[in-house]
Amino acid sequence: MQNYHPVTPQIIESLIKLLGRENVISGTEKLCDYSHDEYAQDDICHYPDLVVRPADARQISLIMKLATEHKIPVTPRGGGTGLCGGCVPTLGGIVLSLERLKKIIEIDKENLMVTAEAGVTLAELYKAVEAEGLYFPPHPGDEGAMVGGVIATNAGGARAVKYGVIRNFIRGMEVVLPDGEIIEIGGKLIKSSTGYSLLHLIIGSEGTLGIVTKATISLVPPPAAIYTLIAPFANLNDAIGAVPKILTGKVIPMAVEFIDREAMRVTEQFLDKRWPSDFGQAHLMIILDGSSEDEALALAQKVAGICLENGSGEIIFADAVDKQRTILELRSKSLDSLRKNMLEILDITIPRARIADFVRTTEQLAVEMETWLPTYGHAADGNVHTHIMKARWKNGVWTEIPGWREKYPVLMKKIHALGKSFGGVISGEHGIGITKKPYMEDFLGKRQIALMKSIKNVFDPQSILNPGKIFSEPD
Amino acid sequence: MQNYHPVTPQIIESLIKLLGRENVISGTEKLCDYSHDEYAQDDICHYPDLVVRPADARQISLIMKLATEHKIPVTPRGGGTGLCGGCVPTLGGIVLSLERLKKIIEIDKENLMVTAEAGVTLAELYKAVEAEGLYFPPHPGDEGAMVGGVIATNAGGARAVKYGVIRNFIRGMEVVLPDGEIIEIGGKLIKSSTGYSLLHLIIGSEGTLGIVTKATISLVPPPAAIYTLIAPFANLNDAIGAVPKILTGKVIPMAVEFIDREAMRVTEQFLDKRWPSDFGQAHLMIILDGSSEDEALALAQKVAGICLENGSGEIIFADAVDKQRTILELRSKSLDSLRKNMLEILDITIPRARIADFVRTTEQLAVEMETWLPTYGHAADGNVHTHIMKARWKNGVWTEIPGWREKYPVLMKKIHALGKSFGGVISGEHGIGITKKPYMEDFLGKRQIALMKSIKNVFDPQSILNPGKIFSEPD
Incomplete structure (x- = not known):
């Protein structure tokens, strides 16, 4: 265990001098x-001693030099939209908010790249990029997430099937290392085999190896047409069974989501909007893009045919933008509609063909343990979001689940063990943060954890940068 | 500098006992x-003391334990098709050939993944995968390359524009660490945010962190139709100028190669085959795939239109498989046709929109230094292969370039400095090996090299695994 030092009044004075009084926050x-x-539960909350809001990498470098000198924990923070406590200052010290690094530095239409600072939100990024006639495919659910944060967690989202996750789009970075040195990794480059990929090591490292202050990100030309299909199936088995048929049917959709029709009723009530089909228990939401209207339509018809052959009920075609938006909104707000009565959203990722087996097993577990485990997720990615609940929704009414407090740790253990037995990993897109730490060694084994800890030690020998995350600290 | 120990007769005996006499090679x-x-020049050749040909990860683990105990350098070797000496046993010791790990363990059609051992060649992989109705998009030039090797270098090739490089397809690995421990990383998984990505750290690490013995690799459904277009332009500037227009024209081709028409004459002579167009100095070879014949044709017509608007001469459409194969063969054999009179092929990668400027500058340099620098490469990736020659080809005849020996180091320095000034990296797909080591610090700076060396030290504290590659060893 590291012995950290307190944030003294002298240090606060130095920071005020550096950043201005308005950017050093200390009121409770x-x-x-x-x-x-x-994250849904309050018990992981932890107040920092201080929040600083630097304006640029130079200021961040000076803060890190000060923190290194005085051995103070620093927790970087983006949009705060994470789901496992990755930006919570567990050990106190300084929260370093990237919220003022908001510049979109360049949209390079010749190279199809955008360079943006870490504090730019996804909503701002989409808007700026689309205004220039370009397109950024990844769509992690919450558009309030910031560039730095989606890199830190290697975020995914629904649109990752065809285009891939955040990792596939990051080409260059400016990074402030724990000791304050600023390095530039990569650039406006599509390929690199120039030594170990520090770029890919830092992507997904949850702000524990360095603070990403700026990123150069690949874009693509916007699809000429996008269709959203809802294919309703009698049960999840049928729905998931259709997915490999779609993929081997020479179609790679942008997104294939599976939806629990029952859980969707919660979101319908929450938003006072209607999901377009009532048939069956499990729906696929499939987004298809094409290089022309004709191609998108042909793909949509092909996919519809495959779904019908595999037992789908009547398929809903959404081509109008507002109809597609309503569907996407209902899907995106599913988490929000459950949150108030939720303990945790899991993020286990397994081989995609095994989702139906996995969900069926968790459903049996829910019956056995007299609880409710509403589940949706990314069908073509194998990324399953199981929700552990403290209340059950039925016909518009929430009822507390008896013994939810005692059931919670048992469910966490059992569902993660199940994920492991399916050849899965703990997280597909949320990261580990604080809340998933207990399962790391079980999934990865002692040696991989030891390698990761030693890598952490290479970058941050004092363990001052986002300590207490991903795995317990070096002894 | 590490002090390695010799391979003693006792060690040889142990290895023979473990692997069988036929798998321990020691005759000169x-x-x-x-x-x-x-690599084109003989002076990097270095004989190992011994070659071992293990059958599986277990044997490799035992070899590494022996090597660790006796502090003997071990250099893993795949197909030996590398271009910068990555598998050359510079410091002697043992060459560990993966040539017997040839099993294709599983083609999983539900999950669209293949699991193959490290010694499977690309040719074998393509054949097996296509027989099952699936497709592996990356196409590094030499099909004799092995799975382990293309992972070690994060190989690219022509077909990386739409689908990405090897990195984008590797999902899981079995790796033998330098001390002999076997770890399993990832799996049949599309997404993971579960701690630092050891997967992506090991991809591109040129066999210096661990020996990849098995990999699980993503596949895609095969394109319904593929077209190859040759668009001939008066000069390189016009040719490269058309590339961003194609990409922003809502088309993402599988490949966009630029070809120096003059250099292609060497390959025509070498293969006794004809390139299909004689117009102009610089050609684009564009490969387009579609989800249907109609879509591929529509894309081809669109791209042809964009090329014509941007000054292309008459465009050659190749839809017949044999015609496409001839074109691809001519492009793939360009290196072979130059090799005998070549000193080195460079692999600098720059922002793709700047290729024309870069090549124009190298052409001026060639004129100034009275040499010949034939150049082709991956236009949509920014990956430029400049060839440093000892002879010049003109009208079917090779003539030695006066002073090529003295010019060679000057050209290496100048062209790499140019790459750096364009915001580039040393290697897009070949790796660093031995021959590109001198340029690493200049491109990446001291700190990035120091981080990489410390990471090497985490995995391989005795520096026994492929020592002397990528950067000089830890002091």
Whole structure:
């Protein structure tokens, strides 16, 4: 265990001098905003001693030099939209918010790349990029997430099937290392085999190896046409069974989501909007893009045919933008509609062909343990979001699940063990943060954890940068 | 500098006992085959003391334990098709050939994945996968390359524009660490955010961190139709100028290669085959795939239109398989046709929109220094293969370039400096090996090299695994 030092009044004075008084926050009330992320339970909240809001990499470098000198923990923070406590300052010290690094530095239409600072939100990024006639395919659910944060977690989202996750789009980075040195990795480059990929090592490292302050990100030409299909199936087995048929049917959709029709009723009530089909228990939401209207339509018809052959009920075609938006909104807000009565959203990722088996087994577990485990996720990615609940929804009414407190740790253990037995990993897109730490060794084994800890030690020998995340600290 | 120990007769006996006499090679003549790769110059050749040909990860683990105990350098070797000496046993010791790990363990049609051992060649992989109605998009030039080798270099090739490089397809690995421990990383998984990506760290690490013995690799459904277009332009500037227009024209081709018409004459003579167009100095070879014949044709017509608008001469459409094969063969054999009179092929990668400027500058350099620098490469990737020659080809005749020996190091320095000034990296797909080591610090700076060396030290504290590659060893 590291012995960290306190944030002294002298250090606060130095930071005020560096950043201006308005960018050094120490009042208890304001600190609350920086004490948590979107994880559902309050008990992981932890107040920092101080929040700093630097303007650029140079200021961040000076903060890290100060933190290194005085051995103070620093927790970087983006949009705070994480789901496992990755930006919570567990050990106190300084929260370093990237919220002021908001510049979109360049949209390079010749190279099809955007260079943006870490504090740019996804919503801002989509808007700026689309205004220039380009397209950024990944769509992690919450558009309030920031560039730095989606890199830190290697975020995914629904649109990862055809185009891939955040990792596939990051080409260059400016990174402030724990000791304050600023390095530039990669650039406007599509390929590189120039030594170990520090780029890919830092992507997904949850802000524990360095602070990403700027990124150069690949874009693609926008699809000429996008269709959304809803294919309703009698049960999940049939729905998931259709997915490999779609993929081997020479179609790679942008997204294939599976939806629990029952859980969707919660979201319908929450948003007061209607999901377009009532048939069956499990639906596939399939997004298809094409290089022309004709191609998108042909793909949609092909996919519809495959779904019908595999037992789908009447398929809903959404081509109008507003209809597609309503469907996407209902899917995106599913988490919000469950959150208030939720303990945790899991993020286990297994081989995609095994989703139906996995979900069926968790459903049996729910019956056995008299609980409710509403589940949706990314069918073509194998990324299953099982929700552990403290209340059950039925016909518009929430009822507390008896013994949910005692059932919670048992369910966490059992469902993760199940994920492991299916050849899965703990997280497909949310990261490990604080809440998934207990399962790391079981999934990865002692040696992989030891390698990761030693890599952490290479970058951050004092363990001051986002300590207490991913795995327990070096002894 | 590490002090390695010699391979003693006792060690040889242990290895013979473990692997069988036929799999421990020590005769000088046979060692020659394991002393070099496809790098053009003989002076990097180095004989190992011994070659071992293990059958599986378990045997490799035991070899590494022996090597660790006795501190003997071990250099893993795949197909030996590398271009910068990555598999050359610079410091002697043992060459560990993966040539017997030839099993294609499984083609999983539900999950669209193949699991193959490290010694499977690309040719074998394509054949097996296509027989099952699936498709592996990456196509590094030499099909004799092995799975382990293309992972070690993060190989690319022409078909990386739409589908990406090897990195994008590797999902799981079995790796033998330098001390002999076997770890399993990832699996049949499309997404993972479960701790630092050891997977992506090992991809492209040129066999210096661990020996990849098995990999699980993503596949895609085969395109319904593929077209190859040749668009001939008056000069390179016009040719490269058309590339961003194609990409922003809502088309993402599988491949966009630029070809120096003059250099192609060498390959025509070498193969006694004809390139299909004689117009102009610089050609684009564009491969387009579609989800249907109609779509591929529509894309081809669109791209042809864009090329014509941007000054292309008459465009050659190749839809017949044999015609496409001839074109691809001529492109793939360009290196072979130059090799005998070549000193080195460079692999600098720059922002793709700047290729024309880069090549124009190297052409000026060639004029100034009275040499010939034939150049082709991957236009949509920014990956430029400049060839440094000892002879010049003109009208079917090779003439030695006066002073090529003295010009060679000057050209290496100047062209790499140019690559750096364009925001590039040393290697897009070949790796660093031995021959590109001198340029690493200049491109990446001291700190990035120091981080990489420390990571090497985490995995391989005795520096026994492929020592002397990528960067000089830890002091």
